[in-house]
Amino acid sequence: MPHVRLQPASPNVNGRAATRVRLHAPGSPWNDPLDIRTSQEPSRQIWTNLDKSAHKSAQSLAQNSTFCPPRLNFLRVRRWQSRSRFPILPGSDKDSAMLIGYFTERPYQDPQTGFFGATGLDLTDLDASNSAYDPRVGSELYHRYLDEKIxxxxxGFDALMLNEHHSTPFCMGSVMNVEAAILARITxxxxxxxLGNILPIWEDPLWLAETLAQIDMISEGRLVTGWVRGGGRESVSHNAQAPFNWERxxxxxxxxxxxxxTPGPFRWEGEHYNFRYVNPWSRxxxxxxxxxxxxxxxxxxxxKWTAEHRYPYxxxxxxxxxTKQSFAYYDEVAQENGYEAGSQHHGYLFKVHVDETExxxxxxxxxYLQGPSNPFLEGNQGVVKANLQNLPGLTSRTNVLPTIQNFAAAASRGRTAAAEAALAAREQQQPEASDIFGSYxxxxxxxxxxxxTPKxxxxxxxxxxxxxxPGQIFFWDGDGAMTHQDSMRSLRLxxxxxxxxxxxxxxxxxLKSAFEVDTKTGEDLTVAAD
Structure with missing residues (x-):
């Protein structure tokens, strides 16, 4: 019969307690545990490398323990030592196709703030005080969003996408790399x-290189890095030099x-970054x-820059x-650079929610449209400060994609004139529908x-x-004022x-992903994996 230890946890903000059952087979060292975590969140029941007697012992102790929640909704068992030395990569199985990922913005959901729910107040960029933030609610939400990603x-999702925004309640991912490090260990x-780290606000990119390398090692090679330039919100809140955004x-x-x-050590003497000694031990x-x-x-x-580097966009x-026109521009740049772009170079994030009934x-x-105002969530964009989003050095005022023709996209970047022109064009084309533009x-x-429904x-x-x-897609779900139950039903379906x-x-x-066809060489990676 296996040995068992119970390790109680403190109640969380909802009064729930979580219990960790430490279960060991006879003769196994205490540093090689089988972790059984209990909580009240719904999930599938998973058993790995345990015999029936161990199952019964763990269940009995969990159900009878005074540390357990009154109602046991799931018992998740993980044996970390059973992880494959090398991860199963999307595309390594010839029966797989494309890459399918999951994303949520991780909004701060707190009805007490006054800017949440169907009657919530519109927010203005960088106007909301963090006095409205309750760290206990934030703690619970972080656990919720991590549980949903597990x-x-x-x-069956191939990928879990994270993003980063700062000084705003619509995204709790201000330190996205911490979430990534946690996911590297628990998935x-x-x-x-x-998608992605905001490069121009980093004063020490060597620290970023070390951080991401460590995440890649912990995940055993499952990290996909992505870079963004950020907007005025990030430039202002982190005192970044907006005029040098693109250069940085x-x-x-x-x-x-x-x-x-490149093996170190070496020096780096650049326009914006200077390092006397570059030799990161984490690679x-x-x-x-x-x-x-x-x-x-x-x-x-x-x-253009992305296509020149043959990175997926x-x-x-x-x-x-x-979007189709923007991909066509990518393909045009690819041809100018001597290669044919394929589905592996194109990715698309779109909002999809599945449920049991219509x-x-x-x-x-x-x-979707009832959470904290989000400039990137059409129908609940709040008030976008045009001067903040159009700081010198950010997105060009003229060299823009066809997405400028869409009201929501233009508004999210503070392009007031373009947004008004897009709205006027739609009203001319569809005058009968003008009263619902931007609505659900x-x-x-x-x-x-x-x-x-799935059907x-x-x-x-x-x-x-x-x-x-596209060769890689991400379903954006569980956002706005959606509940944990909404998310879990959708994920199951x-x-x-x-x-x-x-x-x-x-x-x-x-449709092939960047893990099935090499974006640099066009090589079939599924053959290489065999």
């Missing part, structure tokens, strides 16, 4: 996709890549470094037609929000894949029906 992996095979982005990128791929497990993906919405400069929740899907879908109903019609959602996903042909169907569609359309 469940997303269990449901098994899903890619950890960072490029130099920080070059420095980090060299720190990862990525992926050789020469993790894949680099670039997300964006509007900047042609960024798309991920469009973030943009309308379908401007009625539940409708209720949950409307909650309008976004459903344009398929910038997709909600419903109604899957054909719409097919349309997106046929129209855009993704795993049971939507992901398998999406893979079949991707196979039919021959």
């Amino acid at each position: 469940y997303a992996e269990e449901m 098994k095979k899903a890619k950890i996709v960072l 982005f490029q130099e920080a990128h070059d420095f980090v890549v060299k720190a990862w791929s 990525p497990i992926q050789d020469p470094h993790p894949q680099i993906w670039i997300p964006g919405i509007m900047s042609r400069n960024t798309v 991920v469009m973030l929740a943009t309308d379908l037609e401007p 009625e539940l899907a409708e209720e949950a879908g409307r909650r 109903e309008d976004q459903k019609q344009r398929m910038t929000i997709i909600t419903g 109604t959602v899957i054909p719409k996903i097919r349309h997106v894949l046929e129209y855009l042909r 993704f795993g049971e029906e939507v992901i398998p169907a999406t893979r079949e569609i991707a196979k039919e359309l021959d």
Whole structure:
């Protein structure tokens, strides 16, 4: 019979207590435990490398322990030593197709703030005081969002996407790399996709290179790095030099890549960064470094630079037609640089929620637009300060993608004139629908929000894949005022029906991810994996 230790945890803000049962087989050392975690969150029940007597012992102790919650909803068992030495990569199985990821903005959900819910007040960039923030609520939300990502992996998602914003309640990912480090340890095979670290605000990119290398090692080679330039919000709140945003982005990128791929020590004498001694002892497990993906919405400069480097470019929740035109621009730059871009170079993030009935899907879908104001969430953008988002050195005023034609995209960047022009053009084309522009109903019609049962959602996903042909997609769910229950129902249905169907569609359309076709050489990586 195995030995057992109970390790109680303090109650969290909702009064729940979590218990960790430390269970050991006879003769095994105490430093090689089988962890059984209990809580009241719903999840699948997973058993790994335990015999039936161990199952019964663990269940009995967990259920009878005074430290356990009154109602045991799940018992998750993990044997960390059973992890594969090398992770199963998306694309390494010939039966897989494309890369399917999960994303949520991780909003701060607190009804006490006054800016949350259907009647919440609009927020203005950098106007909300952090006096409205309750760290106890924040603690609970961090645990919730991490639990949902664990469940997303269990449901078959290939990747877990994180992003970063600062000084705002619409995204709790201000220290995204901490979340990534946690996921590196508590997940098994899903890619950890960072879209992305805001390079221009980093004064010490060597520290960033070491941080990400350590995450890659802990994850056993599952990190995907991504870089962004950030907006006025980040430049102001971190005292960054906005006029040099683009220059700092490029130099920080070059420095980090060299720190990862060139043996040290060496010196770096640049325009914005200077290091007398570069010799990071932490280096990525992926050789020469993790894949680099670039997300964006509007900047042609960024798309051009991305295509020149043969990195995948991920469009973030943009309308379908401007997205297709933006991918066409990427492909044009690729041809100018001597290669043909394919699906492996294109990625797309879009809002999708799946539920058990159309009625539940409708209720949950409307909650997309009821969280804290988010400039990037159409229908709940709040008040965007044009002067803040148009600081000198940020996105060019003229060299922009076709997404500028969309009201929400233009508004998110503080392009007031462009936003008004986009709205006027739509009103001229669809005068009968002008009263619902930007609403939940309008976004459903344009398929910038997709909600419903698997039966109604899957054909719409097919349309997106046929129209855009991306090799990597991310379903954006669980946002706004959506509840944990909304997210868990949707994740379960993704795993049971939507992901398998999406893979079949991707196979039919021959959509390959950057883990199936090398973006630099065009090499078939599934053959290399064999």
